[in-house]
């Protein structure tokens with residue numbers, strides 16, 4: 143089905159000179175483009191009102207479901223400009239499928255994978271001028287989201303739901319050379335448990351992660367390393383990124399799915415492993431194994447993966463009574479090579495042998 147996200151162009155686009163100034167140094171998540179895509183769902187009428195309009199505030203009744211019971215999900219993907227000016231998405235089908243799965247978990251209506259991709263493409267076309275050239279690792283970050291907008295204070299799935307896509311130009315997280323982060327091993331907080339929402343991309347998971355993030359920063363670390371809530375204390379993820387470790391005998395290990403997010407970057411890294419002479423493995427790794435492995439040199443590199451920063455080296459981690467550096471505290475070779483490989487595919491500078499790119503313009 144092609145709904146036709148109808149474009150009603152803004153009457154007040156940002157002047158080109160101001161846009162160019164923003165695109166020269168966009169940072170991350172600070173500036174927004176001229177347009178947004180939107181659609182509405184009601185229990186009686188299904189999905190309707192597919193539009194691309196001027197970006198504007200959403201007016202909500204104070205009784206709207208999302209404001210009280212956090213019935214909300216989102217996605218994150220990027221549009222990349224190639225040297226010839228063309229614009230491409232990276233594996234948007236996986237984001238579309240994950241959005242369906244998140245919607246089911248949060249009892250939100252399903253937006254078809256076709257409509258999801260169509261909405262993202264329609265916004266990219268409307269805001270084409272906001273996709274920066276790729277120098278400096280720049281791209282246009284796209285943020286689809288959906289929430290219960292019905293005004294009703296009872297606890298049940300909302301009968302009216304709002305869908306939107308907004309876009310924000312993004313610079314590389316590492317514009318001045320690849321650096322890395324340190325992780326705080328959280329003992330006080332868990333991000334997910336069996337049967338919870340750990341595998342869904344929902345705002346509620348992030349709301350409950352903020353206290354742990356503050357604790358990490360108070361302890362001099364950049365981000366949180368979450369563990370499973372059982373006795374074994376298995377590695378889960380960092381809360382916004384999936385985790386990988388590289389072993390001295392050439393394994394690339396990441397925790398298996400279940401209570402963690404099924405990352406698009408995670409999947410891409412696993413797919414590319416063999417081309418880098420690595421044996422991919424999905425299995426549980428306990429905190430004790432991580433600490434011993436990094437101390438003995440059996441684990442040589444640790445990194446995190448996610449759309450925003452692609453691959454982030456992890457240079458060390460810290461808990462209440464210990465501190466451990468990884469691989470000498472500098473970004474490792476495998477980490478750097480995998481990162482460059484994914485970026486080169488995204489920017490059309492390495493062969494896209496798996497058809498991961500989808501052309502928009």
Ligand SMILES: *Cc1c(COP(=O)(O)O)cnc(C)c1O
Pocket residue numbers: 218343379381382383384403404405406407408447448449450
């Ligand atoms: C989005 C997200 C990731 C990374 O997924 P990508 O598809 O690679 O961007 C990892 N963990 C959580 C909790 C996330 O929300």
